[in-house]
Amino acid sequence: MRFDARLGLAIAAGKLSAASIRWLGRGGGTALPGVLSNGLDPDVLDKLAARVPGGCIVVAGTNGKTTTSRILAETLERAGFGVIHNRSGSNLVRGITAAFTEQVSLGGQPAGEIAVIETDEAAFPEVVRRTKPRLIMLLNLFRDQLDRYGELDTIARNWRETLDGLDPSQTLLINADDPTLAAISEDSPAQRLTFGFRECQYTLDHLPHAADAAVCRRCGASLIYDELYLSHLGAYHCDQCGYQRPDLTFGARDITLDGLDSGSLVLETDQESLAIQGRLPGLYNLYNVTAAAAAGLVLGMPGEVVQAAIGDFQAAFGRIERVQVNGRTLVLVLIKNPTGFNEVLRTLAMSEMTDPVLILINDLDADGRDVSWLWDVDAEHLAAVEAPLYTGGIRSGDMAVRLKYGGIPPERIIPLGDVAEALDPFIETIPEGGTAFVLPTYTAMLRLRELLHRRGSVQMFWEQ
Amino acid sequence: MKLTICWLYGDTMNIYGDRGNVLALAQRCRWRGIEAEITTLGVGEELDPDAYDIFFWGGGQDREQIPVSSDILGPKGETLKALLEDGAPMLSVCGGYQLLGKHYHPYGEEQLPGLGFFDAWSEAGPERFIGNVVVDSGRFGTLVGFENHSGLTFLGPTAEALGRIRVGRGNNGQDGTEGCIRLNTLGCYLHGALLPKNPAVTDFLIKAAIKRRYGVEELEPLEDDLEVIAHQQAIKRAVATG
Numbered sequence: 001m002r003f004d005a006r007l008g009l010a011i012a013a014g015k016l017s018a019a020s021i022r023w024l025g026r027g028g029g030t031a032l033p034g035v036l037s038n039g040l041d042p043d044v045l046d047k048l049a050a051r052v053p054g055g056c057i058v059v060a061g062t063n064g065k066t067t068t069s070r071i072l073a074e075t076l077e078r079a080g081f082g083v084i085h086n087r088s089g090s091n092l093v094r095g096i097t098a099a100f101t102e103q104v105s106l107g108g109q110p111a112g113e114i115a116v117i118e119t120d121e122a123a124f125p126e127v128v129r130r131t132k133p134r135l136i137m138l139l140n141l142f143r144d145q146l147d148r149y150g151e152l153d154t155i156a157r158n159w160r161e162t163l164d165g166l167d168p169s170q171t172l173l174i175n176a177d178d179p180t181l182a183a184i185s186e187d188s189p190a191q192r193l194t195f196g197f198r199e200c201q202y203t204l205d206h207l208p209h210a211a212d213a214a215v216c217r218r219c220g221a222s223l224i225y226d227e228l229y230l231s232h233l234g235a236y237h238c239d240q241c242g243y244q245r246p247d248l249t250f251g252a253r254d255i256t257l258d259g260l261d262s263g264s265l266v267l268e269t270d271q272e273s274l275a276i277q278g279r280l281p282g283l284y285n286l287y288n289v290t291a292a293a294a295a296g297l298v299l300g301m302p303g304e305v306v307q308a309a310i311g312d313f314q315a316a317f318g319r320i321e322r323v324q325v326n327g328r329t330l331v332l333v334l335i336k337n338p339t340g341f342n343e344v345l346r347t348l349a350m351s352e353m354t355d356p357v358l359i360l361i362n363d364l365d366a367d368g369r370d371v372s373w374l375w376d377v378d379a380e381h382l383a384a385v386e387a388p389l390y391t392g393g394i395r396s397g398d399m400a401v402r403l404k405y406g407g408i409p410p411e412r413i414i415p416l417g418d419v420a421e422a423l424d425p426f427i428e429t430i431p432e433g434g435t436a437f438v439l440p441t442y443t444a445m446l447r448l449r450e451l452l453h454r455r456g457s458v459q460m461f462w463e464q
Numbered sequence: 465m466k467l468t469i470c471w472l473y474g475d476t477m478n479i480y481g482d483r484g485n486v487l488a489l490a491q492r493c494r495w496r497g498i499e500a501e502i503t504t505l506g507v508g509e510e511l512d513p514d515a516y517d518i519f520f521w522g523g524g525q526d527r528e529q530i531p532v533s534s535d536i537l538g539p540k541g542e543t544l545k546a547l548l549e550d551g552a553p554m555l556s557v558c559g560g561y562q563l564l565g566k567h568y569h570p571y572g573e574e575q576l577p578g579l580g581f582f583d584a585w586s587e588a589g590p591e592r593f594i595g596n597v598v599v600d601s602g603r604f605g606t607l608v609g610f611e612n613h614s615g616l617t618f619l620g621p622t623a624e625a626l627g628r629i630r631v632g633r634g635n636n637g638q639d640g641t642e643g644c645i646r647l648n649t650l651g652c653y654l655h656g657a658l659l660p661k662n663p664a665v666t667d668f669l670i671k672a673a674i675k676r677r678y679g680v681e682e683l684e685p686l687e688d689d690l691e692v693i694a695h696q697q698a699i700k701r702a703v704a705t706g
Contacts, residue, residue, distance in 0.1 A: 209483055370610040372481030372655045397694030401660045404690050405487045415693055
């Protein structure tokens with residue numbers, strides 16, 4: 001391989017800055033090295049991606065991309081592959097570039113045979129253009145509280161353009177239960193494979209408020225759901241033009257949720273069926289498991305490796321995490337957006353647990369500065385939960401009011417202060433040996449982990 | 465007693481947590497033993513002048529506002545305007561507020577006629593106002609919310625502003641006013657949602673409704689501890705970020 005001086009310099013800069021940022025204790029060093037490398041060689045990501053012998057896999061979606069890409073990376077590692085992966089969830093172009101410069105030699109030799117890249121929705125077109133993935137996984141598109149007017153439409157339009165520009169050597173693996181994804185992938189020249197729920201006992205009676213109304217992308221009529229599983233995901237058809245959910249290449253059935261601890265399903269293809277058991281709660285995680293297992297099979301991984309990787313999987317940074325503090329267990333569940341929040345509340349309500357819950361709402365840029373989105377969440381799910389509900393964070397008052405107007409008796413709602421002020425009073429309410437749930441927004445989770453780290457309870461995320 | 469809340473165009477104009485306003489109206493009725501029903505009224509559906517007690521009209525995207533604007537012209541708009549002139553209470557936010565004025569001029573599009581209930585008009589502005597807002601209003605004390613609009617609203621000589629901006633940009637970023645109030649109808653740019661954190665406004669609307677329907681003057685007070693905490697937190701936050 002010819003030595004590329006510019007590329008070599010870019011890689012060296014990326015590696016040095018990541019090391020020095022960590023040494024200075026300033027944080028994970030997950031994005032700045034990418035900024036530096038990109039500045040020195042704007043094509044660094046294209047060049048490095050092209051040198052990965054087994055090619056790149058890109059994972060995109062509003063919710064579940066970190067969990068899904070981690071399960072897939074773990075599956076590939078178990079099968080003996082060296083995997084390049086933006087593990088800390090730094091999923092913009094600069095973060096992805098940083099992950100690549102970290103995981104190659106100074107001469108530009110990749111330290112792995114295959115790359116699993118989680119990408120942000122807005123960065124998806126550029127990441128696909130630069131890394132020319134062999135496999136693209138699309139999980140879902142939900143409305144986010146950070147969306148400006150019409151942003152979801154724009155993302156769908158940009159994704160469609162990207163998919164239309166693929167070639168037949170590339171493979172698309174999409175969640176067919178999401179009508180938007182099914183529609184925008186229809187005309188792609190890539191080979192399209194699908195996954196979804198073939199049969200599921202957990203259904204919704206109507207579209208949640210946080211979901212956008214599902215409209216047939218072919219003719220504009222309202223879609224009819226034969227089954228609705230989560231937000232706007234389900235089995236659907238259009239009465240007007242006959243459009244319907246595409247056939248499932250990978251269909252999940254026998255879907256079972258076991259409280260807050262685990263779930264299981266059977267993944268069916270034309271040739272085989274694979275029983276899968278995972279230690280991840282909630283229907284939303286079973287979508288992630290379905291996606292990751294399907295991708296593993298597409299990549300030719302043996303069924304037992306897929307089963308074992310999912311069976312042993314530990315949740316990604318803060319998605320669901322169990323932490324020991326003073327002899328008590330805190331279950332941390334990140335709240336990302338209205339749909340994610342709804343599913344967490346639905347999972348808590350279905351488990352019939354009575355442990356204390358602390359909801360931490362911040363309103364910094366990464367959380368969404370406008371807390372109006374709390375009103376798009378169905379807090380009503382918690383009315384049936386016989387647990388004390390504490391609120392904290394910069395906007396603990398807004399969350400407390402949301403719960404009250406959701407029909408939770410005010411005496412069960414206890415507003416506390418910001419994350420640092422709320423933590424100890426909350427822990428004191430948990431009996432010795434007991435369990436409690438903490439549901440923080442993004443920056444509240446960072447703050448919470450920082451506080452727990454000081455007590456030695458959690459590792460910081462770049463150490464995982 | 466029973467009150468029926470009409471959520472105008474609730475199926476299309478429902479962004480930024482507007483549902484919170486409708487929930488607040490319904491719950492504060494129920495907590496007082498007043499039965500409350502929420503119905504949405506969409507494009508093409510007739511407005512029965514005797515069916516509703518409180519109206520809510522929220523915001524939408526420009527492209528959603530065009531069919532609504534043509535729907536509100538003609539008999540439906542006349543009925544609605546007559547109800548508001550008669551003292552029917554309404555809260556309108558953002559897009560709904562703009563359409564209660566004389567006209568709205570979106571960017572690069574034709575001017576949309578409004579209902580002309582407020583002596584006010586709106587036009588697309590060059591900048592988007594996004595952030596926490598605190599308003600000093602004579603009638604309701606301080607109001608807190610979150611604005612997110614590029615439309616600018618200007619009040620005519622006979623219009624009364626809802627209040628003066630303490631933090632934020634308000635109607636147009638120039639004259640220090642926010643919102644408009646006439647009879648029992650309020651228009652403003654305050655999301656958040658507005659009513660749960662500003663219970664004085666919610667109760668004003670409910671009180672006007674029970675007086676108009678049942679001739680009842682008294683509204684039982686409620687315990688508002690949590691609402692006060694959220695309200696005070698929002699003021700603190702607005703001052704820190706504004």
